[in-house]
Amino acid sequence: MVLVGCCAARIHKLTLKNERRSVIHLNSFGFYANGTLDVNMKNLTLTGETMDFEEQPIGFSLSKSRVGGVMSYTAEEFDACVLTKPSGTEPLVLFLIHFKDSSVQVKRYGDQKNVITGRTKTPALKDATVKSVDQPKQDDVPASQPKQVANKVGDQSKAGENATRVEKGRSQDGDLILVLQKINNSYNFSFQIKIVSQSEEGLYNLNFHHCFSKLPDKENSFSIDIEITERNPGGFLSAAEMPLPLLYISMSGFFFAAALLWVHVLVKHRFNVFKIHWLMAALAFTKSISLIFHSINYHFINTEGHPIEGWAVMYYITHLLKGALLFITLALIGTGWAFVKYILSDKEKKIFMIVIPLQVLANVAYIIIESTEEGTSEYALWKEILFLVDLICCGAILFPVVWSIRHLQEASSTDGKAVMNLAKLKLFRHYYVMIVCYIYFTRIIAILLKVTVPFQWQWFYELMVEVSTLVFFVLTGYKFRPASNNPYLQLPLDEEDVEMDEV
Template identity: 60%
Template sequence: MAVSERRGLGRWSPAESGQRLLLLLLLGGCSGRIHRLVLTGEKRADIQLNSFGFYANGSLEVDLRLLRLDLQETDEKAPLVGFSLSRVRSGGIRSYSTRDYHDCPLQRNSSSFLVLFLIDTKGLQVQVRKYGEQKKLFISPGLLPEETSKPALPKPEPTVTPKADSGELVSQVREPGPSPGVHGDPSLGHLERPADEGTLSLQDPNGKDKELVLGLSHLNNSYNFSFHVVIGSRAEEGQYNLNFHNCYNSMPGRERPFDITVMIREKNPDGFLSAAEIPLFKLYLIMSACFLAAGVFWVSVLCRNTYNVFKIHWLMAALAFTKSISLLFHSINYYFINSQGHPIEGLAVVHYITHLLKGALLFITIALIGSGWAFIKYILSDKEKKVFGVVIPLQVLANVAYIVIESREEGASDYGLWKEILFLVDLICCGAILFPVVWSIRHLQDASDTDGKVAVNLAKLKLFRHYYVMVICYVYFTRIIAILLRVAVPFQWQWLYQLLVEGSTLAFFVLTGYKFQPAGDNPYLQLPQEDEEDVQMEQVMTDSGFREGLSKVSKTASRREFL
């Protein structure tokens, strides 16, 4: 169970309980790129703590503040608990997704891991094993000083002394500042510390990788230590996954609950954003301006053609402005995350609210346009009402899942569940909004064959088919192509995923407005006539400006046709 640390809430009065509950839902656990994860009674064997894209001189700090394990005297001496740091091509690939569930990644030499941090509770030490040619990946005990704006590469000056039991060379490394591995209140109990804390084994004459040994502190049946990693050169840049492994829980039915509290801080030279997120501040700001411009232009079109404007047109304008506001606050959130490591809570609430409204308005507007509501009829059929009864609650659930994902840490127990819920619900909503368009196409096809109003019905049928293709392309690009692009491109170009999504959305908005603009020659708004002569006469009246006084007649005739 994941627990988020919140302060200053006090006691809740009945009048404030609803507001407090909403704020906790929106902000619980949200801490930007300075993460604090608290798990109690956890039984998972593998926990993906975080994924981050590092540039050269970027830093990763990990502070394990509490670890309680249910160990027994008969347990093996080999360490079965620890962290792994791996580099992947993109953030969508887990480093241990293809391994056997019963296989402990801490007990095998694998090229999929760069560094393993093996926690030895009996020897009160943490063995650091490096794999591959990562000569510029610096690992040191303790955390980086708070006052440093950029992580400094460690330059220890070791005094070399031989080990008593081997021919390896050993050096003592003294880190400035507080002693690594010491956390918590000293008054809680006696603190045990190993004598060899902070030792670093250098390379031996055979050229093997050096091994760093960190000190592990023991306090009140809990363990803690800290370390930091600095990306030393451009060769080590990439997307890194940090995972925690408890191999005692690898066997189903034999899980041992454990408690863990860990603080993680990632930073690039220019801020707290991952490499793929650095351009998002400017991207969302530019796209917000584009949607705002589109909304203003759309309102000007509505004001110039008041006799052909319907309620759905104003709903489309509200959608454009809501989308612009949502992107604006999303951009502001990324700005504060980059500069401070966490968003401003009040702005985050506004962003979540506008995101929820935008998502609901988007799917409702698409479904209403597809059903022909307000343009050519004023009530929805029973089948269309059922679609709205499904889409609206699902959209609320999808937005709740989005808020939960944004406010939870990746290592939280329910993070993966809410992510799957969001993906599934989004696909269901995308499929559901296609039904009103398909039903309208079938209705127009039947009408073209029976009532003789071929010209108008075929024009409307062609428009509906174009709109159906537009919706399909929008769903395809934003849900499938964008995800494939995110997995395929290098880590620093993953922001192209958001560019494709927002660009496709803007293009969809513009094309929809163009297709259903309030113009007299729009076939979607024309009166159904008895024969082609009347259709041609209506076209002449429309072009000459005489159709303006017939707008009321159009609505009445359309209502009789569909009712």
């Protein structure tokens, strides 16, 4: 199976070749009132027996999520094809492709007022009727009658034509019928949906269903090109993403201010500064720059419908550097490098040999996810890889801290410097708790928050992650600041110094 995904942010272009999946999630988007969804299906080609395509349905579904996109109205329908749904009260729109009569039947479920438009046709039904409006012919109007009467007749004629045009695009059941074009054994059609009121606002999921792939012992597949354009009144961003440009640029300012404050502390206490302190400063500045490019990236997505390649590349580079610096800095602090010792043990070196390549893989996975359409199978694969690698890295950086705690526990009872070692032990325990809380909050709590809040408040997840990261940076800097009274930075005393103190 060959899949090609071209992600242009909120103007999506997806190409699938020799696809066999029964359900393809194309996209999720939060719509406000007057938002629009344009879908253009091109070059749908089918392989397999013709009878299979006539008996088994194929088409699109547009469902509205209950809360935060966790469970959509069609979630329970994935095992049985949702296109065969007989009835329902939940808001759902189905686009059923009928190859025999070259039409697309639009079926609505639940109470919804969204406007659906597209190129309609007269359904091929034997007892389909077309309503007409009784009206006098314009030729029958005497010339002596006033001009207003003739205009009235013309208006009635136009009204009758409009009524006939509407009826021609509907079936006996009142379903809208769209035209399915066939060109050289490929099928094309398009439709537009407009969110007409605040009651219809929400997070919508667009899926493509290939139900006949569920038939046993059938070699059926399809190829398709899909173009999707989503808009809100304020731009191309989803409702949950519209506050993100301002959020990222604001948080960039906070991180930059924290970095400047940290540099001021380093200059003020330069006699107690180690190399890792400057590494921490570089991390804070890199994080700030990364957020600036992230904000610019979303700004262009909102205004143009797609990111500007140059700005996107700069964001990916700074994001990769930020991720690598973060885990390297945390691991070095955990091992006590540069503060107490300048040589890492073989066990600690192995941690870096694991974490650094995994961080590169995690950032590659993130970049692929950002530049790949949701409908491709690659998207789901790399999303799982990113989640797994991220958890492994988070768990790996805890080991150096645990080893340092164990070493201090053993040293506190053997080398005669119990007071100093116990102070360091307490600091390391606090640091361990900080890392665990940071990982737990950003990877679990924030995600649970995202899937429980209303669709327009899902940006709150990003706010919680950035604020918790800022707090974690500030607390780490405070605990390991370059100060003479910091127990972490106090070098072990010689035995002669201890004897002099006793004298």
